[in-house]
Amino acid sequence: MCSDFSCVACVVCIATSLIYSVKFLYVCCAIYAGERSFENKTEADSNDVTEHPRDDKPRQYLCTVCDKRFTTKRYLNEHRNRHTGENVYPCTQCEKRFSSASKLRTHKYIHTSKYKCTECGICCRDLHTLAVHRRRHSGEKPFECTVCGKRFACTRNLVRHSIIHSQEKPYKCHTCDKAFGHCESLFTHMRLHTGDKPYKCPVCGRAFRQSGTLASHMRVHTGDKPYKCKVCDKAFSVSGSVKKHMRVHTGEKPYKCPTCDVAFNQSGTLTAHMRVHTGDKPYTCSLCNRSFSDSSNLREHKRCVHSNSRPHQCPYCGMLFKRRNVLKNHVLIHSSAKPHSCRHCSQCFRYSDSLRRHLIRSHSEGCRFSCETCQKKFVYRSELKRHSVQHEAVKPYVCSECSKRFPTAHQLTSHQLVHSDYRQFVCGLCGKYFKRKLCVVKHFKRCSDKLGFNNV
DSSP: OOOSEEOTTTOOEESOTTTOSHHHHHHHHHHHTTOSOGGGSOGGGTTSOOSSTTTTSOOOEEOTTTOOEESSHHHHHHHHHHHHTOOOEEOTTTOOEESSHHHHHHHHGGGGTSEEOTTTOOEESSHHHHHHHHHHHHOOOOEEOTTTOOEESSHHHHHHHHHHHHTOOOEEOTTTOOEESSHHHHHHHHHHHHOOOOEEOTTTOOEESSHHHHHHHHHHHHOOOOEEOTTTOOEESSHHHHHHHHHHHHOOOOEEOTTTOOEESSHHHHHHHHHHHHOOOOEEOTTTOOEESSHHHHHHHHHHHSOOOOOEEOTTTOOEESOHHHHHHHHGGGSOOOOEEOSSSSOEESSHHHHHHHHHHHHOOSOOEEOTTTOOEESSHHHHHHHHGGGSSOOOEEOTTTOOEESSHHHHHHHGGGGOOOOOEEOTTTOOEESSHHHHHHHHHHHHHHTTOTTO
């Protein structure tokens, strides 16, 4: 709902008469019309708009970095601090520093507690800022973009957003030529090149490039989760997480794979999925040079392959496992439960992998890749790739002990156990060690019958 105060040039509605001033109107219509701002216009263009009384002020002081002009040298010097990163005005109460005296004066209102939010206790610099802040708790977004319909809690964010539609990016990085619509965005981007991380966590010492990122990080230590799902009341520490979570309830999957049309509810999941088609594996283990398509798979690999830790123990037989999901599957051995049922027929399975293979072979479900030679179907490209080698006469993997050749690295690794005394699998009942997992499973069944544990 718009108020009675609006810009006559661009019809952007303004929250209160407090900010409906010549200064706001002066900046507002310039940006909304696709201009950087009237401060950036050259003297030759100053007669283009005549509605605002400050248009005729000379702006002879030019910033050589972004070409922005100023009426006084003091304003220019304060503006330059944005590019240099120099914050020369310190707050005596919290040691926070600012690039201009006006920003410091505005900041000091925070310490007076005059404008305090009753919901979360945050102190704001003025009444208008408090009113805008309260919309975080209420979810109110009264300002709507007339181009794309996106809504905002304050007019400043709407004005900044409007530059996206003008596609004008006047602020360019001199290092990588990347362009931005806002001076602040360029200033933040420059920290990528300088490595500057001025915002430091007082608890763990971790540093960040942006103050907003630090504010989100601090909730890790405080446990604060101010953003709640309106459907299930699940709480989150970041507002963006609520938006992603809502897709669980709506079923929305806006990110679609252009190759196989599989849809995802998060862009990151789509990015990881695309590597199935491209074969890209950017994450490499520093210990064995094995590559992975996902960072989580690399972490799992290091924990399970390069570590001897087995933290997960079977409550029935005492067998130890590196992975929780492997223990979960193992426990099923001790019961007759078959929790995985086929939706097409009455067959039930003990393991999800068994059900998946059944769906592929019997119902052709979940198959995205098929072998051109034997028409066998597979869910993953990697499975098809391993299978296809069997149809070729090439056996590139040679055993260093007996010169026997194999078509895949997995088959070679399995064969090399013949020449090794390493036994990584142990029976939880008698303590006997085995080279292969299949051997210990068969032994365990015999051992449990022999020791009278056949009813466990």
